[in-house]
Amino acid sequence: MDVLLQTLLNGAAAGGVYALVALGYTLVFSVLGVINFAQGALFSLGGYLTYLLMGGHISVSGGLPGWGLPIALPFAAALLLAAAGAALLSLLVERLAFAPLRRRNAEPLLSLITSLGAGLVLVNLLQLLMGAEGYAFPAGSLAGLPAVVSLGGARIRSVQVLLLLICAAVVLLLTLWLEGSRGGRALRAVAEDPTTARLLGIDSDAMVRLAFLLSGALAGLGGGLVGVSVSLPGPYFGIGYGLKGLTVLVLGGLGSVPGAIAGGLLMGLAEAMVPSGASGWRDALAFAILFVVLLLRPTGLLGRRLVEKV
Amino acid sequence: MDCRAVQRHAVQRHASDSGRSTDAMIDHGLLVQMLIGALLGISVYLPLMAGQLSLATPAFYAVGGTLAALLSTRWAALGASADGRFPLPSFLLEVLLGGVLAGLLALLVGRLVLRLQGIYLAIATIALVEIVRVAILNLPLAGGAIGIFAIPQPFANAAGYLLPALALLALAAWSCQRLESMPLGRAMAAIRADELAARCMGIDTTATKLSAFVLSAVLAGSTGALAAHFLNTWNARQGSFDVSITTLAFVILGGSRSWLGPVMGGLLLTALPELLRPVGDVRLVLFGLVILLGPVLFPQGLITPALLERIGGFGRQEAQG
Amino acid sequence: MRRCSAGLAAAIGALVLIGQQSDPAAQRIQQGGALTIGAVIALTGNANLYGQDQRLGINLAQRWFDGRPRTAGSPAPPRLRLQLEDGGSDEATAIAGFNLLINGGALALIGPTLSQQAFAADPIAQRLGVPVVAPSNTAQGIPQIGHYISRVSAQSSVIAPLSLEEALRRDPSIRRVAVFYAQDDAYSTAETEIFQEALAARNLNPVTVQRTQLADNDFQTPITAALQRNPQLVVISVQAVAGGNLIRQLRELGYRGQIVVGNGLNTPNIYPICQRWCDGILIAQAYSPDLDTPINRTFLRLHQGVNPEQPPSQMTAQAFTAYQVLAEAITRLQQQGRLQGANLGQARSRLMQELLSGSYDTPLGPIRFRADGEVLQDRFFVAEVRMQPDGRRGRFALVRDLSLASKPATSPPERGSP
Incomplete structure (x- = not known):
């Protein structure tokens, strides 16, 4: 029983983050039908921004050794500001890597490469500025929180619980907003059918920018949250989460918000269930599941719309 | 602060030193790597001829390379000598076998994945690449993370690899060129234009797509076998998600309307990070900028249909004159 | 299309010819000229955390060597030039870095950072007879790649x-x-x-x-x-x-x-x-900052000038050592007059011999090399x-x-x- 509960907890903790990353992809995909490969780099950026906003300093191997912002915000404020920063950068990515192609009606395939280039630039700039070593958030980031919570014999780090709760809250808010608000409905209308949306007087370009803004904020939030849990292991750390998020995105069905959440949790659970003896195969499992699901349901678990030919 | 001085010192030194050797920057070793890039570019281009965005090339490349690495280091009958030399016929046999094994694998997998469309196919093939990577990592024979090393050499130096790599490239290019005037190639073009219409015209779309997929895998497998010897060592990292995306970039930047596009893309993008060495620490930032801006400036790639037409047109004019 | 292919073939042919260069190994060593030590380490990619520690170590060693006090009457130490190239974290980049430095006339090489890269790039140096000192390869079989391959990183x-x-x-x-x-x-x-x-x-x-x-x-x-x-x-x-x-x-x-x-x-x-x-x-x-020897104290002092917050890492110390053993072996070679009149190929071969036969007092403690290039570390x-x-x-x-x-x-x- 304990073992089962522990597995569920482990899976949920990992899956929450996967879902958050996948949601970032989903928003952009649903309005543009393309994947933004810069998402992983924005994830890294969110982590580093949170670190700097909390008063962290650049190490000696960075581009500006010893430099730090003259402020030291509490974790929550830094996290929100970092998410805003990542959102702005996401807008810039849209401007540079997506907008020019859209204006020329170029093949959507091209934006895979341009966004990859944007991510490459971002990660390498981060490395030049911050150096390659790991950074831990200043002590007392989560002061007052016990290190671990126990639930009926199962133990989980409280930062993981916090992470899961924040992920759940963000996902809930986002869903409510998409369903209930004017802006959310407009976004969904563009995702559903851009032409009709335009006829209805919705500015589809503005909605695209909104989608990038939101997905950048999600990436930044994810980076900051994972950063407080496992520190910042180097500028490339977001890329791994980006790849995982990509599989979750497709597993759940491209462009489907509930699909991204279900896919994330499923992936986290499946990985948590891999027995120790087979731990070497854990990384392949996510992809194997994806592979099988795609063969059974060629548009993912909860996906419906078929993508245009590339 | 002192540190910055050291680093600036190092960077300046680095920049000034590298300047001296720019004249010899494309050496034979890099040229072989560029040719390998071009071969992988064609491998991604082949399924695209039939409108299928498959990123499975690195998986087949890894399979071919692992096979060659295993055979040449474990199978004494191939004739690897104690001083690390390897008979040329055995090397050619491996290149052939690498292609065959990858082709067989593609035949098996292709039936399953080619039912998927567009981006779903792309992601499923990325999944395949990662599954193959982890499988090779866990394969006890393949040496785990360290991989297989001391792969025997059929040639005395990198220049020796130029000939087989060029021959393979010429063969691949010739096949692509021939394909365009063959029924299979026309069927592929029809599917790329409109899959549904192609099926209505009586084209066996499944068989056509599968053929393109298998051809792509054969080329990638053979290239892997060649690369394993060239690199002296082989490990699971050789076929990964990164390679999937890089090879796709070859096709996109080069142009996806003719085999010349991926060849140019493969040659240029493989050489670029090396040619950017004189700029020092920011070279990968610049490389990223090229990848970011390339498709924006050349949405149809470097080798565009218009360009091809113009070249073809000039050719005709001259022939008339 | 045919023209296009012909043009492409011609371009590749031209590159083949350009790539064909004179072998630097035949060039004579300039008397009093600078000798190049090349280093190929991971400054980009996943291994860059190691690489940046190694760059620091090599730079410190260079400072240490250039700044050593001269005893009156002793012959002038050799002028050493460091050429540092990014080896990335993959095999192809490491190979390209090795080729670049070898063709550029490097006397010896330090690197590459990862063992997998060493298995790809070291055979090239071995075939061309260029001494390599690995600062961080710990996999089995590295020195066995050949006579010219050695390491200071104990297994x-x-x-x-x-x-x-x-x-x-x-x-x-x-x-x-x-x-x-x-x-x-x-x-x-x-x-x-x-x-x-x-x-x-x-x-x-x-x-x-x-x-x-x-x-x-x-x-x-x-x-x-x-x-x-x-x-x-x-x-x-x-x-x-x-x-x-x-x-x-x-x-x-x-x-x-x-x-x-x-x-x-x-x-x-x-x-x-x-x-x-x-x-x-x-x-x-394999390295302790607590080791109380003159060379380690010097190393610690140099390191503190750059990073006053932390003691050096093992990677930094091993990279320092790699440069140090090469610099000392070259110095001995020059003092014995064995570089005079030699061409680069001969100098490389003599350097390898000298490198393996010497013993060195390094920040890692006293070290020597086994005949196959494996490090013998005492402490x-x-x-x-x-x-x-x-x-x-x-x-x-x-x-x-x-x-x-x-x-x-x-x-x-x-x-x-x-």
Whole structure:
């Protein structure tokens, strides 16, 4: 029983983050039908921004050794500001890597490469500025929180619980907003059918920018949250989460918000269930599941719309 | 602060030193790597001829390379000598076998994945690449993370690899060129234009797509076998998600309307990070900028249909004159 | 189309011709001219954390060598020029870096950073007869690539069992051992093999072996799985930041027993990650900042000028040593007049001979080379991490300083032979 509960907890903790990353992809995909490969780099950026906003300093191997912002915000404020920063950068990515192609009606395939280039630039700039070593958030980031919570014999780090709760809250808010608000409905209308949306007087370009803004904020939030849990292991750390998020995105069905959440949790659970003896195969499992699901349901678990030919 | 001085010192030194050797920057070793890039570019281009965005090339490349690495280091009958030399016929046999094994694998997998469309196919093939990577990592024979090393050499130096790599490239290019005037190639073009219409015209779309997929895998497998010897060592990292995306970039930047596009893309993008060495620490930032801006400036790639037409047109004019 | 292909063929042909260059090995060494030491290390990609420590070490060594006081009357030391190239974290970039430096006339090379890269690039140097000193390759079989390949990074075979011994000495009742290692990292897999063999030799079969990936930093799942087997000792072989996270999460999730970690964690980089949870872990070291010798004090002083906050990492010390042994061997060669009139090829070959025959007093302690290029290091250390109460700073406190000098000089270390 304990073992089962522990597995569920482990899976949920990992899956929450996967879902958050996948949601970032989903928003952009649903309005543009393309994947933004810069998402992983924005994830890294969110982590580093949170670190700097909390008063962290650049190490000696960075581009500006010893430099730090003259402020030291509490974790929550830094996290929100970092998410805003990542959102702005996401807008810039849209401007540079997506907008020019859209204006020329170029093949959507091209934006895979341009966004990859944007991510490459971002990660390498981060490395030049911050150096390659790991950074831990200043002590007392989560002061007052016990290190671990126990639930009926199962133990989980409280930062993981916090992470899961924040992920759940963000996902809930986002869903409510998409369903209930004017802006959310407009976004969904563009995702559903851009032409009709335009006829209805919705500015589809503005909605695209909104989608990038939101997905950048999600990436930044994810980076900051994972950063407080496992520190910042180097500028490339977001890329791994980006790849995982990509599989979750497709597993759940491209462009489907509930699909991204279900896919994330499923992936986290499946990985948590891999027995120790087979731990070497854990990384392949996510992809194997994806592979099988795609063969059974060629548009993912909860996906419906078929993508245009590339 | 002192540190910055050291680093600036190092960077300046680095920049000034590298300047001296720019004249010899494309050496034979890099040229072989560029040719390998071009071969992988064609491998991604082949399924695209039939409108299928498959990123499975690195998986087949890894399979071919692992096979060659295993055979040449474990199978004494191939004739690897104690001083690390390897008979040329055995090397050619491996290149052939690498292609065959990858082709067989593609035949098996292709039936399953080619039912998927567009981006779903792309992601499923990325999944395949990662599954193959982890499988090779866990394969006890393949040496785990360290991989297989001391792969025997059929040639005395990198220049020796130029000939087989060029021959393979010429063969691949010739096949692509021939394909365009063959029924299979026309069927592929029809599917790329409109899959549904192609099926209505009586084209066996499944068989056509599968053929393109298998051809792509054969080329990638053979290239892997060649690369394993060239690199002296082989490990699971050789076929990964990164390679999937890089090879796709070859096709996109080069142009996806003719085999010349991926060849140019493969040659240029493989050489670029090396040619950017004189700029020092920011070279990968610049490389990223090229990848970011390339498709924006050349949405149809470097080798565009218009360009091809113009070249073809000039050719005709001259022939008339 | 045909024209296009013809043009392409011509372009490739031209490149083949351009690539054809005169062999620098035939060029004469300029009397009094600068001699080039090339270095190919990972400044980009996943291994750049190692690479930046190595760049620092090499730069410090260069400063040390150029700034050494001249004794009156002694011949002028050789002028050395360092050319540092990014070897990336992949094989192809390392090969390109080696080719570039060899064609540019480097006398000797330092690098590459990863063992997998060494297996790709070292054979090229070997074929062309260019001496290579590896600062950080620990996989089996590196010096055996050939005569010209050597390393200053001792294999884990010598060091790793020492820290296990220390843990067992502290608690002889240990029966249940859990092993963690990064399965896709050559450094860690080479090391865990040694750890696991050392455990087996003591009849301690691991109760669980958890394989992680290089990119993993959240170890909730493997840790809870391992803790269900109630281990009394945890043995870890992963890279630095991941290791810091692993230790921290182990402690947070309630593990109270001893932790032994491998060489990959021998860097102050882990302190900020695992903070107060680092306290008490045992680590085997190929380099200890506590080593009290003149050269190590000099090294520490130079390092402090650059990074006053932290002591140097093992990677930095080993990279320093790689440059140092080359610089000293070249100096001896020049003082014996053996570079006079030699061409580059001959100079490279003589340098290799000289390199292997010398003995060196380095920050790592006294070292020599076996005939095949394997390092023979006399002193190893077992340290215990002691963190300050604030949990931000700590140090590797020396527990045991093991001198292997008593062993016969020629005896190959157990299993370290390949």
